[in-house]
Amino acid sequence: MSFTPADAARIRITGVDIFVYDLPLQQPFRIAIGTMGAANDVLIRLRTDAGLTGLGEACPFPPITGETQATNIAAAQALREVVIGRNPLEIESLLRRYGAFVHSNPSLTAAFDTACHDILGQAAGLPLYRLWGGDRTDFETDITADLDTPSAMAERAVGYVAAGFSMIKIKVGQGREADLERLRAIRDVVGSGIRLQIDANQGWSPSTAKETLKRMECFDILFCEQPVLASDIDGLRSVRRASPIPIMADEAVYGPADAARLIKAEACDSxxxxxxxxxxxxxxxxxxxxxxxxxxxxxxxxxxxxxxxLTAAAHVAAAHRNILWADLDGHSSHKVDPVIGGMTFSRGRVTLPEGPGLGASIDPAFLDGLTRV
Ligand SMILES: [Mg+2]
Known part of the structure; x- marks a missing residue:
């Protein structure tokens, strides 16, 4: 199906389907600021008068995004009224409209925005990363060892190396000596050829971070994510100045305005x-x-x-040359994978789909079993 510019100007959203999209985990996922037992997501399907449909997923992480599945469902019902009758290709205008209705529901607006981009790519006949000028069709991803005892985390790391991963993200931020033990145990079993990065998820004070990062230098760590509270930009800058390990901002950066603020403050390396x-x-x-x-x-x-x-995020990663690393393993602990097509995730590499738009859909049988709101 090819779209003329006139077709593109005429297309309208005619329906919004909101699905309760629960994905149980094989075991609870533990990080310094909270534990998740399942991915309690919301799936958005936009329908249009042009016969195209777009899909998007909201995966709230309450301690970080401040949303839950229930608040996302309520916000989705409000946004449904906002987008019906609008042109899904007018993505920047729609973002302003979302902002006016739901000030900060980032996972939910991401779902609507992903669905619009899915439609945009299909109308253009291109995968999103191509539409954005990218040329990488595959790239490396790490895999995450969440918080556990040092020996359990080391055992998991051995499994990751056997599965073909050469970059492992290690969750820390819980107990200064325990964190050092986690790194020692993992570096011992994986050897020097595997790249390790750490993520403290705001779990340290600035002084603990400075001391701990100095003591971790010997473990050859690529970078440390979010050592201190997201709101403590001065603290982040002071840790960065003292740390022998480069500092990556995570929870301190939601949108582009946060990125500009942190860069101006010289508070992070990435x-x-x-x-x-x-x-x-x-x-x-x-x-x-x-x-x-x-x-x-x-x-x-x-x-x-x-x-x-994850496929939506992978399109972004593939299209930007300064995105040097990927951590796109969110689904790896799910008991089910209902996605058809989409990115593949194998032996430490992500490969992009070549279909137009997102290039991913949900198994119709799985979709039939979901509650629709
Ligand atoms: Mg992080």
């Missing part, structure tokens, strides 16, 4: 961009551009989303 924090694919790209202008590299990360939203 930024972790996530769809569920940024609130849209557009905002993810604006963060990447803001960082690029300041000569900062970025990572594209995730919460616990399925391969649907």
């Amino acid at each position: 930024i972790n961009i996530k769809l569920m924090k940024a609130g849209s694919l557009s905002a993810m790209r604006k963060i990447a551009h803001t960082a690029e202008a300041a000569n900062l590299p970025c990572m594209v990360g995730c919460m616990l989303e399925s391969r649907l939203a």
Whole structure:
């Protein structure tokens, strides 16, 4: 199906389907600021009068995004009234409209925005990363060892190396000596050839972070994500100045304005961009551009989303040269993977789909079993 410019101007959203999209985990996921037992998501399907449909996923992580599945469902019902009758290709205008209705529901606005981008790519006949000028069809991703005892985390790391991963993200931020033990145990079993990065998820005070990072230098760590509270930009800057390990901002950066603020404060060496924090694919790209202008590299990360939203984020990663790292393993602990097509995730590499738009959909049988609101 090819769209003329006149067709593109005429297309309208005629319906919004809101699905309760629960994905149980194999085991609870533990980080310094909270534990998740399932991905309690919301799936948005936009229908249009042009016969195209778009899909998007909201995967709230309450301690970070401040949303729950229930608040997202309520916000989705409000946004449904906002978008019906609008042109899904007018993405920037729609983002302003979302902002006027739901000030900060980033996962939910991300779902609507992803669905609009899915339709945009289909109308253009191109995968999103191609539409954005990207040329990478695959890239490396890390995999995450969440908080546990040092020996349990080391055992998991061995499994990741056997599965083909050469970059492992290690959750820390819980007990200063325990954190050192976690790194010692993992570095011992994986050897020197595996790249390790750490994520404290705001779990340290600035003074603990400075001392701990100095003591961790010997473990050859690529970078440390969010050592201190997201709101403590002065603290982040002081840790960065003292740390032998580069500092990546994560929870301190939701949208592009946060990125600009942290860059101006010289508070970080790199930024972790996530769809569920940024609130849209557009905002993810604006963060990447803001960082690029300041000569900062970025990572594209995730919460616990399925391969649907991960595929959306992978398109962004593939299209931006200063996105040097990816942490797109959110689905790897899910008991089910209902996504058809989409990115593949194998032996430490993500490969983009070549279909137009997102290039991913949900198994119709799985969709039939979901509650529709
Ligand atoms: Mg992080």
